[in-house]
Structures are given as structure tokens and as C-alpha cells.
Amino acid sequence: MAAAPERALALLRGGELTVHGQLGGASNTVLYCTVALDGEQAVCVYKPVRGERPLWDFPDGTLAGREVAAYEVAAAGGWAMIPPTVLRDGPLGTGMVQLWVEPDPQQTALLALQDAEEAEPGWLPIGRAEVGAGRTALLVHADDPRLRRLAVLDAVLNNADRKGGHLLPAADGRLYGIDHGVTFAVPGKLRTLLWGWAGEPLPAEALEVLRKLGADLAGALGERLRPLLTGAEIAAARQRVAALLAGGRHPEPSEDWPAVPWPPI
Template sequence: MGTVSRRPRSGVARRIPDPLPPETPKETVLRWLREGEIQLLGLVPWGSNATFLVAVVHEGITGLAIYKPQRGEEPLWDFPHGTLCYREVAAYVVSEALGWGLVPPTVLRRSGPYGRGALQLYIEADPEENYFTFRDDPALQPTLMRLAVFDLLTNNADRKAGHCLKDRNGRIWAIDHGICFHAEPKLRTVIWDYRGQEIPEDIVEEVRAFERRLKTDADLRGELARLLRPEEIAALEERTAALLERPVFPHPGPWRSVPWPMI
């Protein structure tokens, strides 16, 4: 998703409010995103797709979010046009189903200033930090390993270092998931540090619980069915089963395995 690590430097039309306090309950954040009035603040001047910093106002709560309208998506040869905003939301759904909380709260808005699009909580993060600056921190290894597994499961085709944010409390967030969930292998990431290592057992058990949910949780399956194509959900199930059968961090494949630019 297009959450960014700093605010836009141009095109701001309104006063920029403060981000939501980090202690705001998740259900409050989701209701605020789903029901709030969206006010455009400015176009984020980087990225290939239209991305806007917006204020969201609902029931006396005003804060920042990132809005990616469907109509601002650049056509891609290998992803169906107009589906990137759905994939952003699907990434949040999978992150929550895994219990990992890696992706900021994200919803699909049927209408907005530029029509249908994904709306994601803005993360106030240090612009000098990215995956390359904090990947060697021992305290972050459990989270970063889960992020590597998350990208494998979601078939992330664009995990740049700058898509990994560290917020002001030191929490790691993953953003920009518009080109995930392809039915064909597409994994492109800068996170190859764990290649060849066994995936820790606690992470494997969390993935196993996710696999059970994929099979039995009608609400989860229904939500994914509204966001992804049947063959993409089937591929997600296959990748999950393959990881459980061989719980080892993969090596780069024969295709282009690192995104460009890397940050």
C-alpha cells in the first residue's frame, strides 16, 4: 500500500492533521477508515500509481490515511488492470488472519474523491529508516522472519527496503502490496537474508493455524473471494501447503528475484 514514511513535499491544499495516536483500538481505526469523510491533502510525489495523503474525519476523530484510487492505477502487463487496490486490502486480511499485524489497517472504499480505492492508516515513520538500516537488529529478527514468510505466502512481487517502515515506537510495518497474490511465481524481495534457513517452529505453527482458517473459516474465505480471483486464492493455499511441507526460507529463483529500485 502507499503508506509513506514522510509527508508529501508538494501539492498540499489543507492543514495536515496529526496521525492517529498509536494506542487507538484497531476496531476504532477500521470503523474510522470505513465510514469517515475523506479530505484530500495532496498527491504523494513518488510511486508509479496515484497515491494521496488524506485526512479522514469521523465522529470527532481526525487523522491521516493513504488513499489509492483504482482509477489512478497504471496498467501492468501481468496483473489485471484495476485490481491493485483489492490486493492491498487482501494483504491486510491475510496479515490479520496470520495474527501478525504487519500491514496497517486497510479497507476498500467504494467511493472517494476519485472513486473506488484502498484506504490505509498512515504510519508516522522515520524517513531515514528502512529494511537495510534495521535488518541486523537482533530484537527485530522474529518480525522480519515473519515478514519474509508473509511475502512468500502472498507472492509479493515488489518488497523494496523502503516498503518496510519503523514507526516512532519501533514497530515494523509492511506497506505497498498492490502487486501480490499472482497465481504464478512472482516473488521479488530484498529480504533474502534467511535463505536456506529453517523457518522457526513458532512461525510454522502460526502458518499451520492460518491454513486451517483458509479451509474452515467461511468469513475469511468470503472476504478473500471479494478481493481476489479463484485461481489466486487457490495459489495462496498451494503456497501455504508447500511452506508447511518444507518449512525452509527459499533461495532466489531463476527469475528476477530483487525489485528495482531496491529502496
């Protein structure tokens, strides 16, 4: 259903939300749910605002809105890389509701550890990682155009937490990214595993998408983001798009902010 976003959005917005349990291992409350409307049902996740853990660098109660804003930006750019996501009322109050995407274990791996000094063909280096007994290995990600699109999208979103576990390759060949609560900060906070293209020229496809986003952020997309983000955060997103277009290259890690999330997976 993720490939049919309008149908999925109608179901997520208007369907009856039923909570079946809580997903463990998350910093904030993440509930496993189904949503049903007119005989149609889908699995989804529900993150109520009241279950958000306060963060020193993001205002309280805003993570759900940032998740929805990230979906809106990805959709406006034509990159369907975030599952359909809405902000709505639920059993525990207002929260983010997102269509569940089941990762396909048969898909080719996107991350790997290699016992080598340089990345093997088809892979790009992230950095060295400790693997135990005083040994290190090279952490790499695939040289995959889907990941490259996501790296550009994360630069627009100012994503502070792009971990490997947030990458979901689906059975239909699509790649989805999830967990976008810590995005859209005004100061630069890009923290990601997808540094393999750092400093390289942006592909023509990415430049086209950025030009579209720049125009949309100044118009209809910017208006849709107003209930979800502050005016300063929307302005900062426009500035990031303009900077990417002006520089024409993938961003490089900042010396003022940790470049790689921890834990990376």
C-alpha cells in the first residue's frame, strides 16, 4: 500500500486506529497498530506526542510533527522514500501515524563490515568500527542510487539520526527511511551513515528535485509545513536547499557536530 500513497493517506487519516502492543527498543513510545476503514485494513505505527522523551535540542512535543513534515518534503520532491505519514488523534491523543513497511530479508545488504583498508567495489566507506578483541573493520554502505537519494533528502531535512536500522528495503525494490523525529533543526545537525558521496557533485536527478523543492517550500509545501514546524525551521530548510543548489555537491561532515550516529544500527 505504500506504493499507493493517496489511498494509504485516506486510510491513515480516517480509519479506526486499534493498538495491539508497544514496540521495544525505542527511545519514545512506538505502538504497533492496525487502521481500518470501509472494509480496508493496514498495519501502522502510532507515536503519540505524550510518549515523546524530552530532548535538550528539540522543543517538547514536536517530534511527531517533524515526522509528518519529513514525509511531506519527500513526497513533494517526488521521492517516495518515507512511508505515508499523518498527524491525527488516537487512543493516547495526537500523534504521528505511519504506514508499516515490512523489510524484505531477501534484499541485498546495504551496510557491511569489511576486513580491508579500502572499500570493495560497489561499496563506499563510512569509517572504521571496533569489532572486538582490539580489532577494527571498515564500515561501508552500498553504492546504491536509492541510498544516494536518501542522503540528499537527509541533507534537506537536516536529519540528526540516520541509522542503519532506519533503512527498510521492501520486496518491491523500493527503499524506505523511517524515524524522522529529530529533523528540521535550524542549526546544522546532519548525522548519518550515508557519507560515501561526501563532497562529490550532486547527480542531475538530485538537482532537479532540489529546484522543485526550493519552489515548493516558498509556496504550497511551505504552507503545509506551517502547522508542523516553526517559521524559522521552514526558512532554514529553504536555505539548506539553496545552499545545496549553489554548491552543487553532497555535504561533508561538520567538525562541530558528531558525523555518525551512535549506535550506528
